[in-house]
Amino acid sequence: MKITLLGTGSPLPDPNRAGPSTLVSSGAHNVVVDCGRACVMRLTAAGVFPPFVNLVLLTHLHSDHICDLNDLVTTRWITTPAAMAAPLKIVGPVGTRRVVTGMLEMLALDEQYRLAHHEDLRTAGGMKIDVVELHAGDVHEHGDMTIGAFRTDHRPVEPTLGYRITHDGKVAALAGDTVPCDELYDMCRHADVYVQTVLRDDLVKGLASALPANAARLTDILDYHSTVQQAGRTASRSGVKHLVLTHYVPAMQAGTEDEWRSLAAEYFAGPITLGPDLTSVEV
């Protein structure tokens, strides 16, 4: 099983970091977890073209985690040969159907133009999406892959989910934005790899004092993300084998990787991976 950080950024724009999105590749499966800014560009850079993505998992419906879902949907549709056209399955918390319905309405004219122009697209049918809304505690079977959905705590954003993916004897636990909570510990229990979106509270507080006009909004985000230290603590408490950090708030500056790593290493003795977009880990 290979985990590739397609995008390690956050809502704060950064020229070098795409928005949050992670690729889980195992056997014939290519699963995209969240679809932030430029996820299709990074997916292509990772060597996986959109026709080979068969499942999207959404942790929650904040814009930074879904803003390029429409690009993945359209690009996959128009680049998939008619003979291999199959629905894209989009799995997420309650609310996902509403987002996808609205997105398909946004794309309706584009779909109409392309269907009018390409006979083979008409043969294959329009954009085909299967939406599956999961609740915490649900277990979803995707072929020979098992996906457990766990409640996470990103309030006031509700519901939000983390996913425990089991395939070929390996377990990947992927949390979106969340503070530590019992369900997160359960999701991560003895996982081979745990991917957590993180925030540096010291740097965000520094930004808030440097940008007084935005201070209130920056301070608000402190209470619903895991800090780097909390991610380390969750990893150690749950006995995970490998910790991967992503969604750096604020963007991790080149040369500061060891500083970020050491904050998590205060709490977790195992391997810790972080870095630029396209950093990957094999378990």
Ligand SMILES: [Zn+2]
């Ligand atoms: Zn969020």
Ligand SMILES: [Zn+2]
């Ligand atoms: Zn986020």
